[in-house]
Each structure stands twice: as C-alpha cells, then as structure tokens.
Ligand SMILES: Nc1ncnc2c1ncn2[C@@H]1O[C@H](COP(=O)(O)OP(=O)(O)OP(=O)(O)O)[C@@H](O)[C@H]1O
C-alpha cells in the first residue's frame with residue numbers, strides 16, 4: 001500500500017501557489033480606483049506588523065470590495081513560511 | 082421588454098461564444114423568443130458556432146449604419162423557431178459601433194424578443210464595453226487559471242462602473258460566474274484552481290460549471306450549439322445553467338474526478 005500511496009499523494013501544488021498569487025494580485029488591481037489613502041494605509045500597517053513579524057515588503061494589501069450597496073475594507077497579510 | 086444578458090470575460094478564448102450559443106439555444110428550447118448578437122466586429126465567429134455562416138447577408142454594422150433594417154439582418158435558426166442570430170461584420174472594425182447605434186438596435190429587438198444575448202469580444206476595448214453597456218445581467222465566463230480569473234475580476238469592476246445601469250443610478254447589473262473548461266482530475270492533482278478558489282476570489286453567484294469536454298470541439302466542428310449534445314457532460318452542464326438562470330435550484334454536477342481503476346491511479350497520476 002505504501003507504494004500506491006506514494007504515487008497517489010505526489011501532488012504538484014501549483015494550484016495553491018496560483019491561488020495565493022491571485023489573491024494578492026486581485027487585491028492590488030482593485031485598489032486602482034479605490035480611495036487614495038489605501039497605499040499609505042498599507043505602508044502604515046506594514047510598519048506596525050513588522051514590529052511583531054518579519055514579513056515581506058508586499059505582504060500587506062488593502063482593498064475595497066463592493067458587496068451590493070456595502071463597501072468592505074479588506075485586509076490581506078501574508079505571513080512568512 | 083427583453084432582458085439583455087452579456088456574456089463577457091476580459092480574457093480571450095475562454096468560452097464566451099460557446100456559452101452564448103448554448104445559452105441562447107437553451108432559452109429558445111424552453112419557449113422563449115431569443116436573439117443572440119455577435120459583438121465581435123471584425124472577427125465574427127458566432128455564426129460558425131451556430132452553423133448559419135452561409136446564410137449571413139447583412140450584419141450588425143449594416144443595421145447600425147442604416148444600410149439594412151434589423152429584420153433583414155436577423156437569421157432564423159433552422160432548428161428552433163424561437164431563436165435568431167444577429168451576426169457581426171467581418172470587414173469593418175469595432176469603431177463602427179456606437180453607444181447610440183447599439184442602443185437603437187437593442188430597443189428595436191426589445192420589442193420583439195424576451196431575451197437578448199450579447200456575445201462580447203475579448204478585451205476591455207469598445208466592442209466589449211458596448212456589449213455590456215445596456216446589459217441587465219452578465220455571465221462572467223472564467224477558466225480556472227490565473228490570467229482568466231484576474232481578467233474576470235477586472236471585468237466585474239468595469240461592469241459595476243461603466244454601464245447604463247451604473248450611469249443612471251439604477252440597480253446594478255446582476256452578475257453570475259460561469260466556470261468553464263473545468264477539469265476535476267487536474268484539480269484533484271493540485272494542478273488547477275479548484276472551483277471554491279475561483280469563487281472565493283471573485284465572490285459572485287455561481288450559475289454553472291462546464292467541464293472540459295471534447296464534445297465542445299465536435300459540436301463547433303458541426304455548427305451545433307453544444308447544449309444540443311444531450312449525451313455530453315458539457316451539454317448537460319449548459320442545460321443546468323439555463324435552468325438555474327430561469328430560477329431552478331439545481332446542484333452543480335461534474336465536479337468530481339471519475340474514479341479510475343488501480344492502473345489508472347498508478348499511471349494516470
Ligand atoms: N468546456 C469546454 N471544453 C473544451 N473546449 C472548450 C470548452 N469551452 C470552450 N472550448 C474551446 O475553447 C476555444 C475558445 O472557445 P470560444 O470561441 O467559445 O471562446 P471565446 O471566449 O468566445 O473566444 P474569443 O475571446 O476569441 O471570442 C474553442 O476552441 C472551444 O472549442
């Protein structure tokens with residue numbers, strides 16, 4: 001059975017990489033046309049988070065989502081592995 | 082008054098024309114008077130997928146520029162009396178389309194038809210923005226792949242800002258996600274974005290999932306909308322999508338990889 005499991009579980013994981021990249025990308029795309037304070041908010045948040053965790057330069061992204069008539073401020077933080 | 086539905090995506094080649102043809106035929110089969118318009122001026126394809134390419138006399142641009150009237154340009158489907166096709170021009174370019182011109186044609190069609198399906202060209206240029214401008218509903222066609230998902234997200238932004246409904250402060254366009262060319266086997270192997278991932282990123286109501294299927298190519302070879310291939314998974318999935326659009330609550334199908342035997346598992350990856 002061990003051999004069979006080996007073959008079955010050898011998943012490439014490119015889909016999860018794709019998802020992660022997309023989440024960041026889409027959040028950045030959505031910023032275009034959003035409130036002008038978003039980039040500064042991102043930089044400020046990055047500073048605060050860095051007091052606690054050593055995250056990458058592009059680890060923080062903030063975007064505005066429209067859900068019907070509501071606006072939602074969405075914050076994405078990618079933690080280091 | 083007709084309901085106007087745009088089939089859009091941003092990215093090219095994801096299945097808009099395949100979807101427009103199937104959706105229009107599905108609505109016609111349920112008894113609704115339906116017209117499907119090719120907005121891909123300069124690169125018309127819908128007539129081929131519908132199998133009426135040899136019956137094109139006048140086109141959408143001829144009607145806009147007053148060289149023909151709508152009645153002369155409409156092609157009646159040979160299989161279903163409820164279905165008509167308005168082909169695009171092959172020789173002109175998208176500049177021939179104008180907001181007023183398109184509006185006038187849609188108005189005229191609105192008096193005759195219950196559903197108007199607009200097959201959008203790829204991109205975010207004039208043809209695509211005009212195809213969506215007058216829409217009441219939008220089907221956002223997306224493949225489970227990074228560039229398609231990203232472009233769909235762009236399109237969703239444009240739908241909510243650059244349409245007649247947005248400009249006149251009416252209720253927004255109703256937007257639905259249609260995932261096409263979905264391959265459960267590849268998702269299971271971790272090679273393809275899963276349905277849930279695409280939904281999570283785009284957060285739209287899911288109206289259907291069309292599996293990757295050889296019957297789509299076979300049908301387009303023959304000039305038959307794939308929804309008429311009742312044996313095929315893709316045809317059945319399109320049929321479900323039409324039913325959901327009309328308000329039926331159906332579970333999504335063809336989401337799981339088909340079970341393989343031992344050898345398939347060992348060698349099929
Ligand atoms: N579910 C599917 N399974 C397999 N092939 C598919 C499927 N859907 C579409 N295709 C194929 O993908 C190609 C593009 O399809 P189609 O012309 O409908 O896309 P499109 O979005 O209209 O393209 P364009 O942006 O150029 O107008 C065609 O070759 C079609 O046969």
Ligand SMILES: [Mg+2]
Pocket residue numbers: 097098099121126200201202
């Ligand atoms: Mg097309």
